[in-house]
Amino acid sequence: MSERYSRQTLFPPIGKSGQEKIRSKHVLMIGAGALGSGNAELLVRAGIGRLTIVDRDYIEASNLQRQQLYTEEDVAQKLPKAAAAEKRLKAINSDVEIRALIADATPEKLEELVDGVDLIIDATDNFETRMAINDISQKYQIPWIYGACVASFGMSFSIIPGKTPCLNCLLKTMPLQGMTCDTGGIIGPAVQMVIAHQGSEALKILVEDWDALRTSFVSFDLWRNQYASMKMSKAKDSGCLSCGENPTYPYLDAENRTKTTVLCGRDTVQVRPPKQQQLNLQETAEKMRDLGYQVKANPYLVSVEIDENRMVIFQDGRALIHGTKDLAQARSIYQRFLG
Amino acid sequence: MNKLLFFAHLRDEAGHESVEIDAAGKTVAELKRMVAEKYGVQKLDSSMTAINEEFASNEEVIKEGDTIAFIPPVSGG
Numbered sequence: 001m002s003e004r005y006s007r008q009t010l011f012p013p014i015g016k017s018g019q020e021k022i023r024s025k026h027v028l029m030i031g032a033g034a035l036g037s038g039n040a041e042l043l044v045r046a047g048i049g050r051l052t053i054v055d056r057d058y059i060e061a062s063n064l065q066r067q068q069l070y071t072e073e074d075v076a077q078k079l080p081k082a083a084a085a086e087k088r089l090k091a092i093n094s095d096v097e098i099r100a101l102i103a104d105a106t107p108e109k110l111e112e113l114v115d116g117v118d119l120i121i122d123a124t125d126n127f128e129t130r131m132a133i134n135d136i137s138q139k140y141q142i143p144w145i146y147g148a149c150v151a152s153f154g155m156s157f158s159i160i161p162g163k164t165p166c167l168n169c170l171l172k173t174m175p176l177q178g179m180t181c182d183t184g185g186i187i188g189p190a191v192q193m194v195i196a197h198q199g200s201e202a203l204k205i206l207v208e209d210w211d212a213l214r215t216s217f218v219s220f221d222l223w224r225n226q227y228a229s230m231k232m233s234k235a236k237d238s239g240c241l242s243c244g245e246n247p248t249y250p251y252l253d254a255e256n257r258t259k260t261t262v263l264c265g266r267d268t269v270q271v272r273p274p275k276q277q278q279l280n281l282q283e284t285a286e287k288m289r290d291l292g293y294q295v296k297a298n299p300y301l302v303s304v305e306i307d308e309n310r311m312v313i314f315q316d317g318r319a320l321i322h323g324t325k326d327l328a329q330a331r332s333i334y335q336r337f338l339g
Numbered sequence: 340m341n342k343l344l345f346f347a348h349l350r351d352e353a354g355h356e357s358v359e360i361d362a363a364g365k366t367v368a369e370l371k372r373m374v375a376e377k378y379g380v381q382k383l384d385s386s387m388t389a390i391n392e393e394f395a396s397n398e399e400v401i402k403e404g405d406t407i408a409f410i411p412p413v414s415g416g
Contacts, residue, residue, distance in 0.1 A: 155412070
């Protein structure tokens, strides 16, 4: 074991054997925003074997206040988060095999990616994706760690199939629309506190120290000095459709998915085609220029100004429509050009 | 008496961090309705509830002396 991990192996619950376990593990990170940046950096520095990181978005100036992997240069280049994260993470630790995907974490995409994965970390900003992660976790018996934050408030809970209740067990009281950074803003320390909780549980899972896991649902408010730890043993529901006696994994069904999503914190709608595509972005950019629109392009995306909206098109056929929260209007703009 | 704790934005809506109320014998669902009316809290339906730091369903009945915390789920990340 190299000197690089000496301070971590000196920590008795990890030790040399724990470090070897960490090195042999594959983590799937869903999201490369604030939680994704911090969790990914932490695990890459800790020396995991493989990291797969998935994100659908690109970097904007308003991300820099808390998304620790990104720079002003990344904003200027409008880089996708996954691409910029991959570059930065490889510079931090070249021993880790890092695979970054610029894609939406749909149930199909998750099914494609879970083979050989030891742990899934939730760094998404919406409950639709979390419920899909939750079903995938139960179907393939892979632990996952829920984390979320808004304003000065944050929460985390580790879901271990066969041991703990799952997110769907809590859904009776946890609806699909939680408070988002759209309404509450967010401060950096709240992000870091969630990362600290997710990251420590992740290390425990990776070194297989199951007895050390926190089994409670933790929540805190750093501004108001509140900290709560909720015991979850009574939350498990034997009739749960995700983790109960007769699971159907409802959130993996096509009917439970939307093709348009309002993105957290912005006046933006994502439109996703029913089937993944392989667009020729250069051709798309030329076509839009020929139509008289103002177009900016890089190898990952094409950005087009359409009246008061801006459409950013990715190679997999997805588009972000900025300047609207109206799903129908967004779908209409998308279909006008890519339908 | 029972102590109610409001987390995150619920504290702003309620105007208090905690209140004392007599809720013994009520279910969690009944208490949520009562608190929503009395303190003008909007989103209690979507909040998780802990009784004495343990997750509680809407059907659970509150006992004298229980401390009840309302924790709203968030989705930012």
